[in-house]
Each structure stands twice: as structure tokens, then as C-alpha cells.
Amino acid sequence: DADVTQTPRNRITKTGKRIMLECSQTKGHDRMYWYRQDPGLGLRLIYYSFDVKDINKGEISDGYSVSRQAQAKFSLSLESAIPNQTALYFCATRAPSGKNEQFFGPGTRLTVL
Amino acid sequence: QKEVEQNSGPLSVPEGAIASLNCTYSDRGSQSFFWYRQYSGKSPELIMFIYSNGDKEDGRFTAQLNKASQYVSLLIRDSQPSDSATYLCAVSENAGNMLTFGGGTRLMVKT
Numbered sequence: 001d002a003d004v005t006q007t008p009r010n011r012i013t014k015t016g017k018r019i020m021l022e023c024s025q026t027k028g029h030d031r032m033y034w035y036r037q038d039p040g041l042g043l044r045l046i047y048y049s050f051d052v053k054d055i056n057k058g059e060i061s062d063g064y065s066v067s068r069q070a071q072a073k074f075s076l077s078l079e080s081a082i083p084n085q086t087a088l089y090f091c092a093t094r095a096p097s098g099k100n101e102q103f104f105g106p107g108t109r110l111t112v113l
Numbered sequence: 114q115k116e117v118e119q120n121s122g123p124l125s126v127p128e129g130a131i132a133s134l135n136c137t138y139s140d141r142g143s144q145s146f147f148w149y150r151q152y153s154g155k156s157p158e159l160i161m162f163i164y165s166n167g168d169k170e171d172g173r174f175t176a177q178l179n180k181a182s183q184y185v186s187l188l189i190r191d192s193q194p195s196d197s198a199t200y201l202c203a204v205s206e207n208a209g210n211m212l213t214f215g216g217g218t219r220l221m222v223k224t
Contacts, residue, residue: 102159
């Protein structure tokens with residue numbers, strides 16, 4: 001089973017709709033991240049959380065919100081989706097020490113029409 | 114604003130050749146440097162990280178860091194078709210808690 005899972009994997013929605021993307025992990029990591037990826041722009045950080053009571057904005061948080069329901073779950077919401085939020089969204093986790101690697105989920109491809 | 118720059122490519126090399134991927138960064142406070150590989154339609158996976166100036170080798174991969182010139186590179190020796198992917202450079206001020214990614218270089222290894 002995958003250590004970091006994301007649901008849904010693909011979603012097509014319309015402008016103005018509320019969308020929630022979910023991330024779950026079984027790695028036991030306390031640090032979780034949401035990124036979006038656009039062609040040629042690499043990965044840009046939307047929000048991150050270092051524990052259940054810690055939520056921080058990243059580089060491009062406008063138009064997004066998050067919820068850390070448990071150590072293993074971190075959800076990203078688009079309250080009113082717009083076409084320029086069409087992108088590939090990745091959740092990632094990281095342990096507080098050790099190799100310093102971030103582990104990425106499989107991604108959610110979101111299309112806003 | 115922190116910037117990480119990579120040539121988007123594609124970089125095309127013949128099978129068995131050395132592929133050289135380069136990355137420059139703007140933040141002199143950067144302390145740790147990562148190379149992720151991303152196959153088309155897949156998630157990024159870490160292949161190398163480096164913290165100190167100089168070279169770090171792991172199998173066919175060598176990461177090179179020059180903090181004075183603010184560049185980091187990845188060499189892939191004996192390139193294989195399976196190395197064809199997008200390579201993302203990422204830098205961090207704080208050992209990987211927060212990463213700033215470059216746009217990635219697409220590598221194509223031709224048989």
C-alpha cells in the first residue's frame with residue numbers, strides 16, 4: 001500500500017464550485033505539505049503544517065485553505081474554484097529528522113472549467 | 114523572492130553518455146540542496162541531496178555544489194533510457210523543512 005495517498009486522483013469541476021482534496025499518510029510523519037505544479041514552474045508551496053495545531057501559508061495560499069484533521073490527514077480546499085487553479089496538486093510528508101527527504105503522494109489532477 | 118533557475122530543456126543525450134544538469138539559486142542563505150526525478154505523470158522522488166561544497170557520488174549520480182557561485186549540478190554517468198525524466202532542483206535554508214523548487218529540466222536519453 002502507498003505511504004501517501006491522495007483523493008481524488010482526477011477531478012473536473014466548474015468555476016465557483018467548492019472542492020476538497022484529501023491527503024492521508026501512513027508514514028507517521030508530523031510534517032505535511034500541499035504543492036501545486038504547473039508546466040515549467042516546478043512545484044510551488046501552498047500550505048504546510050508541522051503538527052495538528054500548526055498551519056502555515058506558503059508562497060501561493062490565496063484562494064486556498066487547509067485543515068489538519070489528524071497527524072495523518074491534511075486536506076486542501078478551494079472555496080470557489082477558478083480556471084487558473086487548474087493544475088496538478090501534490091501532498092508531501094517529511095519526518096522531523098533524518099534524511100530530510102519529502103515524500104510525495106501520487107498527485108491530483110484538477111481541471112476547473 | 115527566492116529563485117531557483119533551471120534550463121527547461123529538453124536536454125538530449127545518447128545512451129551511455131554523461132548528462133549534466135545545472136541549477137542556480139538566488140538565496141545565499143540556502144543550506145541544503147536536493148535533486149528530485151519526476152517521470153511523466155508521476156510524483157517527484159528524491160535521488161540526491163548535498164549540503165557541503167564539492168562532489169557527492171551515489172552510483173551513477175554525482176551532485177556538485179558550489180556555494181560561492183550559487184550553483185548546484187547533477188551528473189548522470191552512463192545515461193540510460195530509463196533516466197529520461199524531468200529533474201527538479203530544490204533548495205532549502207533549513208535542512209529540507211521548506212523547499213524552493215526550480216522549474217525542472219527535461220532529460221531525454223536516446224538509444
